[in-house]
Each structure stands twice: as C-alpha cells, then as structure tokens.
Amino acid sequence: xxxxxxxxxxxxxxxxxxxxxxxxxxxxxxxxxxxxxxxxxxxxxxxxxxxxxxxxxxxxxxxxxxxxxxxxxxxxxxxxxxxxxxxxxxxxxxxxxxxxxxxxxxxxxxxxxxxxxxxxxxxxxxxxxxxxxxxxxxxxxxxxxxxxxxxxxxxxxxxxxxxxxxxxxxxxxxxxxxxxxxxxxxxxxxxxxxxxxxxxxxxxxxxxxxxxxxxxxxxxxxxxxxxxxxxxxxxxxxxxxxxxxxxxxxxxxxxxxxxxxxxxxxxxxxxxxxxxxxxxxxxxxxxxxxxxxxxxxxxxxxxxxxxxxxxxxxxxxxxxxxxxxxxxxxxxxxxxxxxxxxxxxxxxxxxxxxxxxxxxxxxxxxxxxxxxxxxxxxxxxxxxxxxxxxxxxxxxxxxxxxxxxxxxxxxxxxxxxxxxxxxxxxxxxxxxxxxxxxxxxxxxxxxxxxxxxxxxxxxxxxxxxxxxxxxxxxxxxxxxxxxxxxxxxxxxxxxxxxxxxxxxxxxxxxxxxxxxxxxxxxxxxxxxxxxxxxxxxxxxxxxxxxxxxxxxxxxxxxxxxxxxxxxxxxxxxxxxxxxxxxxxxxxxxx
Numbered sequence: 001x002x003x004x005x006x007x008x009x010x011x012x013x014x015x016x017x018x019x020x021x022x023x024x025x026x027x028x029x030x031x032x033x034x035x036x037x038x039x040x041x042x043x044x045x046x047x048x049x050x051x052x053x054x055x056x057x058x059x060x061x062x063x064x065x066x067x068x069x070x071x072x073x074x075x076x077x078x079x080x081x082x083x084x085x086x087x088x089x090x091x092x093x094x095x096x097x098x099x100x101x102x103x104x105x106x107x108x109x110x111x112x113x114x115x116x117x118x119x120x121x122x123x124x125x126x127x128x129x130x131x132x133x134x135x136x137x138x139x140x141x142x143x144x145x146x147x148x149x150x151x152x153x154x155x156x157x158x159x160x161x162x163x164x165x166x167x168x169x170x171x172x173x174x175x176x177x178x179x180x181x182x183x184x185x186x187x188x189x190x191x192x193x194x195x196x197x198x199x200x201x202x203x204x205x206x207x208x209x210x211x212x213x214x215x216x217x218x219x220x221x222x223x224x225x226x227x228x229x230x231x232x233x234x235x236x237x238x239x240x241x242x243x244x245x246x247x248x249x250x251x252x253x254x255x256x257x258x259x260x261x262x263x264x265x266x267x268x269x270x271x272x273x274x275x276x277x278x279x280x281x282x283x284x285x286x287x288x289x290x291x292x293x294x295x296x297x298x299x300x301x302x303x304x305x306x307x308x309x310x311x312x313x314x315x316x317x318x319x320x321x322x323x324x325x326x327x328x329x330x331x332x333x334x335x336x337x338x339x340x341x342x343x344x345x346x347x348x349x350x351x352x353x354x355x356x357x358x359x360x361x362x363x364x365x366x367x368x369x370x371x372x373x374x375x376x377x378x379x380x381x382x383x384x385x386x387x388x389x390x391x392x393x394x395x396x397x398x399x400x401x402x403x404x405x406x407x408x409x410x411x412x413x414x415x416x417x418x419x420x421x422x423x424x425x426x427x428x429x430x431x432x433x434x435x436x437x438x439x440x441x442x443x444x445x446x447x448x449x450x451x452x453x454x455x456x457x458x459x460x461x462x463x464x465x466x467x468x469x470x471x472x473x474x475x476x477x478x479x480x481x482x483x484x485x486x487x488x489x490x491x492x493x494x495x496x497x498x499x500x501x502x503x504x505x506x507x508x509x510x511x512x513x514x515x516x517x518x519x520x521x522x523x524x525x526x527x528x529x530x531x532x533x534x535x536x537x538x539x540x541x542x543x544x545x546x547x548x549x550x551x552x553x554x555x556x557x558x559x560x561x562x563x564x565x566x567x568x569x570x571x572x573x574x575x576x577x578x579x580x581x582x583x584x585x586x587x588x589x590x
Contacts, residue, residue, distance in 0.1 A: 088567055092165070099172040101130045106211035106461065108132070108454065109191055111181050113140050113163045115440045116429035117216040118565065119447030121163075126172035128458035132208065134193050136180040138163050141239055142564060143440060145573070147294040147528075149242040151249070151301040152585040156239055158572035161565045181217065184397045186422040189213070212424045212457070214450065215411070217394060219430040219438070222387035228360035233384040236290055248381055249282075250587065263306065263587075266313055266380075278378040280317040283365050285357055286385035287323030287330075289527045292340065294383060295321050296530025299347045303531070305585045320350045320377070322367065324386075327353055329535075331437065331525055332546075336535045339548045343529050360384075388438060394431050409433040415517030417450050426450055436520050445520055453515045460513045467506045470499055526556050 108129035110117050117133070118140040124131070142159040149156050167174035182205075183192040192207045221237050223229040234248060235241040250263055265271075266279040282298060284291045298319050307314040321328065321344070327337050328351060344351055352367070359366040364378045390398075390410050398405035404421025405412055410433035412420045417432075419425040428450055429443040436442045524538035534556035535548040547555075557577070564570045 092169075092567065095168045098168075098170065099127065101173060105130045106458075107209065108212045108214065109134065109208065109210040110214045110216070111135070111184075111191070112216035112218055112429070113137055114216055114218045114429055114443065115140075115143075116443035116447040116450075117214060118161075118163070118166065119444040120214060120216075120428070120451045121166050121170075121174070121447075122565070123448045123451035124170075125451075125455050125458075126170040126174055128455055129212070131167075131170075131172070131174045132210075133163060133167065133174060133176045134179055134181055134191065135163065135176075136178065136196050138176065138178045140166070140565060142569065144289075144293075144560060146236055146239070146242045147290065147297045149239070150236065150245045150294060151297045152246055152587075153297060153300075153580050154573060154576045156243055158569065158576050159564075160239065161569055165566065181393055184213070184215070184393065184425075186397070186400060186419075186425055189424060210424070212454065213426065215397075215419065215425055215427040215431065216429045216443075216447070217391055217431055219388035219410075220391050221384065222389040223384070224387070226357055226359060229357075229384055232360045232362055233285070233382045236294060236383055236385045245381075245383060263310060263313060266316075267310060276313070277316060277318075278363065279380040280313060281320065281377075281379040282318070282381050282383070283320045283322060283377065283379045284383045284385065285322045285365075286387070287321060287325065287328030287351075287353070288385065289329065289525070290385040291321060291323070291383075292328055293528045294385065295319055295344070295349050296347075296528050299349055299530040301585060305587055308584070309587050318348075318350070320352060320379075322352045322355050322357060322365075324356045325353065329527060332527070332535065332537045333544060335546050336537055336548055340527075340529050340535060343531065343533060347530055349530075388430055390431060407433040416453060416515055417446060417518055441523060442520055446518060449518050456513065456515050460510065463506050463510050463513075467503060467510070470503050470506070473499055526559060528553065528556055
C-alpha cells in the first residue's frame with residue numbers, strides 16, 4: 001500500500017516537473033515572438049504613419065496676426081523716420097561747396113535780416129549776382145513767438161535762425177557782414193556801415209558800392225513821444241526785449257538805472273499789501289495780436305505755474321490790456337473779437353478800450369479814460385506793443401528824395417517794390433508805406449516776389465549786355481565796297497545780316513520783359529488768446545472762415561511749426577512745448 005502511494009507521488013512530481021518545463025518553453029517562445037513583433041512594429045508604424053495626414057496646426061487669432069503686422073510696421077516706420085531725420089540734419093550741418101564771387105556779375109546788397117530779406121535770400125538765385133548781406137543781427141527772428149519767450153514757454157534760441165545757415169546753402173557764395181548801415185547814397189549807389197559789436201577791429205566803418213540794393217531794415221517802436229515810455233516801459237520788438245521782460249517779471253534787477261520789480265520782490269517778507277498789489281499789476285499797451293498774445297501767455301504762466309510755486313501771490317496778480325481803438329484785434333471779424341473779449345473776461349484779464357496812455361511813470365501809468373478823465377493806475381510793469389515807426393537811416397534816405405518820398409509812414413514804392421525816385425533800390429517790409437498792413441506775412445511775400453523779379457532783371461541785363469556787344473561788333477564790321485572780291489563781299493554781308501538778325505531777336509526778347517506787379521495773397525490771421533485757445537480768421541472761397549477754441553489752438557501751433565524756417569527750429573520749438581507740458585515753466589532766476 002505504501003509502495004503504491006510512493007509510486008503515485010513520484011509520478012505526480014514528474015508530471016509537475018514536465019509541466020513546468022513545457023510552460024517555461026512556451027513562455028520563452030512567447031517572449032521570442034513578442035521581441036520579433038516589436039522589431040517589425042516600427043516599420044509597420046512608419047508605413048501606417050506615412051499614409052495618415054498630419055494634424056492641422058493650431059488656428060491663430062485674427063487680432064494676433066493684425067497686431068504682429070502693426071508692430072512690425074510701426075518698428076520699421078520708426079527706424080525709417082529716425083534715419084531720414086538724421087540724414088536731413090546732417091545735410092543741414094554739412095553744406096556743399098559754393099561757387100566763388102564772379103567779377104562779371106553785378107553786386108546785390110541786402111540790408112536787414114528780417115522777414116522780407118530772409119524770404120528773399122531763401123528764394124533768390126545767387127548765380128545771378130554777387131550778394132552781400134549787411135545786418136546788425138546775424139540771425140532771423142521768428143517774431144510771432146516772442147510773447148512765448150517772454151514768459152518762458154520757449155527758449156530764446158529756439159526761434160532764431162542764423163543768417164549764415166540760409167546763405168551757406170545757396171549755390172554761389174554770399175557775404176554776410178554783421179554791421180549797422182548808417183547811410184545810403186542813391187546817387188552814387190553806395191552803402192556806408194559801421195561795426196556795432198562790443199569788440200571792434202582796426203576798421204570800424206567802410207563803404208561799398210552796389211548795382212542793386214534791397215532795403216529791408218524794418219522799423220522801430222513807435223512811442224508817439226509819450227513821456228516815460230522809452231525809459232520805463234518794456235518793449236516787445238526784439239529778442240532782447242522778450243528776455244528783459246522775463247527777467248523783470250521774475251527778478252529784481254536794475255533797468256536803465258531804475259529798480260526793476262517783479263514777483264520775487266512782492267514775495268519779500270514785510271511788503272505792504274498795497275505795494276504787493278502794485279507790483280503784481282501788469283499793464284500791456286496795444287490791442288493788436290502781439291498785445292493779446294502776450295496777455296494770454298501771462299495768464300497761462302499765472303494759472304499753470306505761479307499758482308503752484310507762489311500760492312500766496314497768485315491770486316493777486318492782475319493783467320490789464322489797454323487799447324486806444326474801440327476794440328482789440330481790429331483786423332479780425334466782430335465774431336472773433338467778441339469771443340476774445342468773453343474769454344479774457346473769464347480769465348480775469350481786464351480790457352480797457354478807447355483808453356489812451358498819457359504818461360508812463362516808474363511806478364504807475366497815466367491813462368485818459370473814454371470820458372476824457374485822467375486816471376493814474378499803479379503798476380509794477382508796463383509792456384509797450386503799440387505801433388512802429390521808420391528808423392533814422394530810413395528817414396535820412398527819404399530826405400534825399402523829397403520830391404518822390406512824401407509819405408511820412410515810410411518809403412513809397414511802385415508796383416514792383418522799387419523805391420520811387422531811386423534807380424536800383426528796392427524796399428520791402430515794415431520800412432515801406434503800402435496799402436498792406438505791416439505784418440510778417442506781407443513782408444515774406446514781398447521778399448519771395450522780389451527774388452523772382454531780380455532773377456528776371458538778371459536775364460534782362462544779360463540780354464542788354466549781349467545787345468551792346470553785338471552793336472559794337474556791328475560797328476566794327478568793314479563796309480562792303482564795289483571793288484571787293486565777290487566771296488569776301490558775300491561773307492561780310494552774311495556776317496552783318498547774322499548780327500542784325502540776332503540784334504532784332506534780342507530786342508524782341510527785351511520788349512517782352514515786363515514783370516508782373518506785386519499782389520498780396522492773404523493767407524489768414526491767427527492769434528493765441530490763452531487757456532489753450534486761439535482764434536483764426538481764414539479766407540474761404542469768397543468769404544472768411546472764423547474759428548476759435550482748442551481745435552484752433554492746435555491749428556495755430558501746427559501753422560507756426562510749418563512756418564518756421566528750418567527743421568532745427570521746428571524741433572527745438574516742439575521740444576520746448578513738450579517740456580513745458582511735462583515740467584512747467586522755469587521760475588528760477590540767475
């Protein structure tokens with residue numbers, strides 16, 4: 001029984017061992033098949049992948065693509081604009097070579113560097129003449145922005161352009177002499193000038209001859225012989241006037257031997273209240289564009305800056321505008337005059353019309369009111385912006401031609417800007433007496449017109465010189481006599497005929513020479529009235545378009561920027577405006 005059990009147990013153990021071996025062999029075979037299938041699977045996957053299309057890329061947003069294009073375009077535009085700006089500035093800084101003076105050309109002398117003469121120099125073809133510029137200032141001043149300089153909105157250097165910058169970019173060399181002309185001789189065609197600089201050389205006075213003279217010395221301030229104006233008032237005519245007013249408004253410097261008073265003096269401890277009121281009362285005389293713009297700029301200075309830095313004084317500053325006529329800005333429409341008066345009333349700027357100044361004292365101004373009563377008004381500063389008159393050299397020149405120069409307002413000229421009674425003298429700008437207002441716009445158009453006329457005159461003179469030379473040649477030709485050889489006679493006759501034909505052609509061309517008379521084209525009138533507002537009276541079709549407000553103020557700024565003579569001035573003025581907008585005006589003093 002036990003042996004049977006032992007044999008059965010041995011048999012089961014043997015079967016289990018054989019089963020284990022078979023299972024092990026099957027597992028090894030299964031692993032081998034798995035490995036072979038794994039090896040062959042990549043190729044199968046690759047083949048199947050080649051037949052399956054790739055998934056579509058993620059869809060981009062439409063706005064994202066637009067912003068990318070906009071960013072790239074903006075970047076390219078910025079780099080291109082910066083490159084173009086740098087290129088233009090380098091052209092301005094590095095002018096090319098110029099033609100030298102030509103002894104065969106006629107001499108054109110230009111007196112002055114104002115609106116008229118600067119416009120003439122920009123337009124003039126300098127290959128026609130040997131040009132000499134004589135002026136006590138070696139720069140052009142953009143006068144409409146002087147009120148902005150007076151209150152520190154603009155830097156003085158931003159509105160001046162060196163005359164040599166203009167002349168250096170001309171085709172032929174132009175001689176620029178910083179000197180003051182003292183005498184013009186219309187008979188002998190000479191100009192005498194002196195060195196008016198502080199440091200003088202060995203030669204302080206000299207005289208030069210001219211073939212043609214452009215007289216554009218401008219005008220000086222008209223005081224109407226009112227007592228005290230020349231001594232106590234501050235003008236608004238030259239760059240030095242604006243700088244002096246800014247100093248006097250803020251500082252306590254000396255002015256022509258008398259104490260100058262301003263905001264800092266009023267802020268001094270212990271000042272009497274009445275004295276503070278007097279010191280902070282600013283009187284502007286003249287209701288034209290200059291006086292109105294200066295009043296508006298003073299108001300902006302008060303509101304934007306002085307209230308922040310002088311809060312104890314800002315409320316006491318007063319601005320009074322005095323005008324002898326019934327209204328301010330008589331060249332504007334009644335609608336714009338009313339608008340300006342209402343804006344000044346809101347800004348607390350007092351307008352006194354039909355009021356005349358009888359005397360300017362050190363601490364007050366004497367006024368004749370509309371009812372003819374006399375009132376003495378205490379004030380700390382008087383700014384005079386009321387008219388122009390001819391300079392002494394202009395009066396002396398007119399006195400040499402008493403029969404033709406009878407207009408007391410200035411030099412009488414014909415329709416071609418030629419001085420009546422003088423040969424070869426042309427006058428433009430404020431020194432003339434024409435039917436047009438003495439404005440920068442008129443002078444600028446006169447200068448550009450005269451440059452074109454001088455070009456035509458140069459062509460006419462060249463034709464006349466050629467005609468004179470042909471007449472001399474014709475006179476020198478030998479006469480044809482009966483005994484001459486036929487060929488020689490025929491040659492001489494042909495030459496004489498050719499010269500005669502050319503002379504006739506030159507005479508026909510000279511007969512056609514007739515320049516068009518000057519015609520002023522009014523481009524409109526602008527004025528800034530403060531509080532970021534301006535007025536504009538612009539020609540539109542057969543009438544005028546009147547506008548006022550903030551939008552007109554932006555137009556006023558863009559118009560002045562475009563009128564500036566160079567990219568340098570435009571950049572400096574725009575930068576000054578931006579600095580004042582960000583940081584305000586400078587109230588410090590040296």
